Amino acid sequence: MNDGKLAYATCPATEAEESISDEMLLKSVAEGDKTAMHIMFARHRARVLHFIQRTVRNPGIAEDLVSQVFLDVWRSANRFEYRARVSTWLLSIARFKAINSLRERIHESIDQDDVHGIADAGDTPDIALDRKETNGILRACIAKLSPAHREIIDMVYERENSPSEVSEMLDIPLATVKSRMFYARKQLASMLVNAGFEVPTSTRRGKQSHLAACI
Structure with missing residues (x-):
């Protein structure tokens, strides 16, 4: 071997x-x-x-x-x-291996979202700059969450796993997953408001924004 x-x-x-x-x-x-x-x-x-x-x-x-x-x-x-x-x-x-792999990729994934947003032909320079700043605020707020809550945000909202899938992967009750989702969203929303950010419910194209999906 x-x-x-x-x-x-x-x-x-x-x-x-x-x-x-x-x-x-x-x-x-x-x-x-x-x-x-x-x-x-x-x-x-x-x-x-x-x-x-x-x-x-x-x-x-x-x-x-x-x-x-x-x-x-x-x-x-x-x-x-x-x-x-x-x-x-x-x-x-x-x-342990899978979660570590996801954590290593999360920042790369967010950075790619920034690039796609800036490259959108329909965006004016002001809109592109605002989107980049929004993602920066979101990254900073997520980083302040507890490890368990960051993990839930990553697995549910970034990786689009269902709560039942997360329950199986983490070997915790479904009720615990839902509780962590609730408190993670609540804390994230509070931090964003304290940062002076008004939480949007949708983008100008009518789709749910990355930020709104998390909170």
Whole structure:
């Protein structure tokens, strides 16, 4: 196994391999058993990939993150404390990787929105400047939210996941997701008003603005 890279064939497991529990496999992985690691990868790869894809919405990035997840399993199997199911542990690693990937991309995504807005042929220089300043205010206010509320804003409004999808991805109750959405929007609206910004309900084209979508 190359450090930093994971490449496994996903061959169908034999009946004997299927009978081995995840816990026994992980113990063997912790002892450096590459065959056990191959079985673990084949058994859980599809579920981990599906979980990550629903978060990052990018097949190429998802495949890369899957490799990172199982590389972490190989490196840290000896630190697993068996307080939860192995499959739950795998998805917690996958969630961490996926959310970090989204956080790294959020600023790039917002910057692209700025570029598209400025490049709009229907915008006057004043409108383009106002849109850029609005996005700057929004970025600054989002940055002041708590990590949990920033995460909700990102996953629901930036990545357009449904509350039920976010509930599954974060492994928290749907009611908790909705509560965080409510308080994140409330705090964001308050900060924007304090910044002297009048919250719009729509753009001049009749579509919901990026700002209005968040609050």
